[in-house]
Amino acid sequence: MKAAPAAAESEAPAFFAPLVDDYLRYLRDEKRYSAHTVAAAERDLRQFGRYCGLARVAAPEQIDVHRVRDFLGAQRRAGREPASLHRYLSSLRGWFRFLVREQRLSANPATQVRAPKLQRKLPAVIDAETLSATLDRDTTGDAAAILARALVELFYSTGMRLAELHALDVVALDARQQELTVTGKGRKQRIVLLGGKARAALDAWLACRAAQAGIGEPALFVSSRGSRLSRAAIARILRDWARRNGLGVHLHPHRLRHSFATHMLENSGDLRAVQEMLGHAHLSTTQIYTHLDWKHLAKVYDDAHPRARRRRDP
Template sequence: MSALADRVDAFLAHLAHERRMSAHTQSAYARDLGSAADWLQERGLTDWGRVTTADLREFVAGRHRAGLKPASLARLVSALRSFYVWQMREGLARRNPATDVRAPKRPVRLPETVDVDDLAAMLDVTPEDDLEIRDHALLELFYSAGVRLAEAVGLDISDVDLAAGEARVLGKGSRQRSVPIGSRAIAALRNWLKVRPQLAAANETALFVSQRGSRLSRSSVAARMQRWAQQHGLPVHLHPHKLRHSFATHLLESSADLRAVQELLGHTNIGTTQIYTHLDFAHLAKVYDAAHPRAGRRADSDEA
């Protein structure tokens, strides 16, 4: 193993044991820094401390030409910067050559959402069996609380207080937050808790369990959600994050309280939440076009 790889391994151990980053993030950083180490090794550079900004720019540019997407390039640059911050703190490097490296800008992609009426039609049904009761409770929770997929499947029974109407979820970076649960979701969860003992294995703490009695997997949730959407006539593809986007968008359309939505979503940076302001404006523009008596003149002025 090379000296370059040894230092990457030490950094990854730091991420796992001191910063307690998720396994997904650790895996991504391992790939990114491993590819950088391989690239440097091929060029005879065997010391991270001697790598220059020009070297890293050439590496990132090469990855860009190879077809790496902007989001992945941004993560790559972020990994390199964090790696050097750690090296400097440990006295292993005197400067951070990744500071002035820039990844190509990512195009702004507006999150896809589901229409309020379509969601209501899909959710306002009576489940027919235990698995459908579970799926219904999951769907209501996603839309009511705006939780992430990992947060939902990670819930234990003890994390949910239906009397208080809230749940404690473990978000990104092992940050815990409380989220409110609406009355429809509370009712659906009560129905699920009545039948859960028929499926759950002994001593299983997970709120949502599979037919085998163990904690429900992420892939199972995604598959069951799409199955539910198809069975109940939803005209668009459905996945957990689309329900989270819908939760945020519909809430922002009604309240315009960006800070509150940020807290509910568990975003550490309000800039992440601001993507929903684009959707909110799109909604307002649509309402304006449909309702204002002089809205039609906008098209005329645009053409002038």
């Protein structure tokens, strides 16, 4: 017997698209999620829709816990990583929760589904002394080098995300200002602090920007064409700066954010303060940065515990 065309079988059921569209509008308009987050949810749900088409699901009520488990199993067999399976399950839980709220489902079929065990990778960080020495050594004065140094200093001084820095406008930075208001995930605003060297690097860049920015361009960081730097261009500038200065690591915005958080936590021990500076909604997200190196832990232990202090020779 000849099989039906895969493309036809993989189309989502007729009921599916309107329910997904309503949910995406809810994420955009009520939850005010970023375009990136909404697009990721849409991709995950469309994938589930194709699965429902293959499974001959004809109505929302036919989606039960077994369907959700079978979908995740199919994705795992297709080679999806545990992190991707976690994301699929999170997207489905949010969608079903919305449908229950809108009385289009009687219960959330994903609440009883356990996500696969996820091994949390420790963030890669840069040695603080190495990064500081490299920044202090980089004294070249052309506009491109000044821009690169300002980007590195700002990422490392504030722990900002790439999207947050990319969205900065020049009006956000007043003369001698030692703080910035940034808009993070969920359009939540927070204050980030500028170190003295970051402020100096930004001042140097502002002098260059005045001659480079297009008329009416609001962006703080602009390209040689005078328009806002793209996220890809920012990432490329960091990578090239690290290679040019012999840093010896692949430098990217999230690595600088990891380094900021780790170095702050190592030197302060204040997890909640670091949570606020990073803009994390939950403390559990910040706790991944508690991976202090063993030498640092041993030093803290020796210095702090009254029964651990090593006896000094007379």
